[in-house]
Amino acid sequence: MHNYDTVTGPSFSLKNRLGRVLWSLVSALLFRYSPNPMHRWRSFLLRSFGAKVGRGVHIYPKAKIWAPWNLELADQSSAADGAILYSQGKIYIGRRAVVSQGVHLCAGTHDYSQSGFPLITKPIYIGDHAWVAAEAFVHGGVSVGEGCVIGARSVVTKDMPPWMVCSGHPCKPIKKRIEEHQKQKFLQLQIT
Template sequence: MINEILKYSFSDIFRMSFSFILTKLFYPGAMLVRRPISIRQKRGFHYGKGLSTGKNCRIEIFGDGVIEMGDRCQIGDNTHLVSSQLVKIGNDCLFASKIFVSDTSHGSYGEDASSPLDLPNSRPLVSDPVEIGDRVWLGENVVVLGGVTIGEGSIVGAGSVVTKSLPANCIAVGSPARPIKRFNFDSKTWEKIPR
């Protein structure tokens, strides 16, 4: 434990100690909520035991929205979570830095579409729930948009944009993200998915 602490600078140790004290006071059951953090409508934010966040995270909840996080989730620096309906994150998830997950969009762009003449910020909020399964790993700069389910055990590669649901136990990359490998439990290997 001491060797791990010595890997940090004195200022990092001081900041983490301060964050640790505030975590124990204001986030019961969490492991470490690093400062600064911004939470809009904290009443809609529910997390399990062992939560760990990086610095500069933003959690924004609008109206009756809810963000649910399971146990032992680790969220990297500059992660931004948005909900006006439901964002559900399973147990043991790992999010790298600069992740954006949102069930919300300003306006509708299918049937009953918003007009491009309307100011973007005045368009009504439209939402579609997001569900992220247990043991999902989102790489650096991943974006997850409304209406998406990511199956348990999946990995989403850095810089990917998830616009459609992904199956369990796959590796997905790209914009839009698509599965390129799936785990074979018989051979215990990741196998390429034929195009």
């Protein structure tokens, strides 16, 4: 952090703030109003600002990204319109993971125990094949396990296990996630 007292000055360096101003202009003019199918164009813009973007990534034009240089999007991942990737800290979205509309991934907060409320950034990790459903909120420092499903409007304050359906406020594991092809194999084993 550039400054540990948010009352007396900004938390980020001048370089960071100028980068965000430039990104805001590019985002407003070239990213936000690009047609939905132009995923490669938006991936190019994100890469131009330091994001690590895999193949076949689908970032929709009304997704809000705070700092692309803190973002890593694995192959075939997606973030829907209205998703907020508040990347004050690092955010990783795994292979074939889905971040639905209105989801808020918040990688920054403030230390309320200190008088200057210094900024704290903590990374967010969304595992491969995971799905964070509509309007869920994921706190910084959280890992969503591989194949995990986070229910709509859940508030995720701690790590969620792989291949589980999790939901609630606070979010908790509810049941195992079994994909259709896994059910078919299980049924075939029971028959034989």
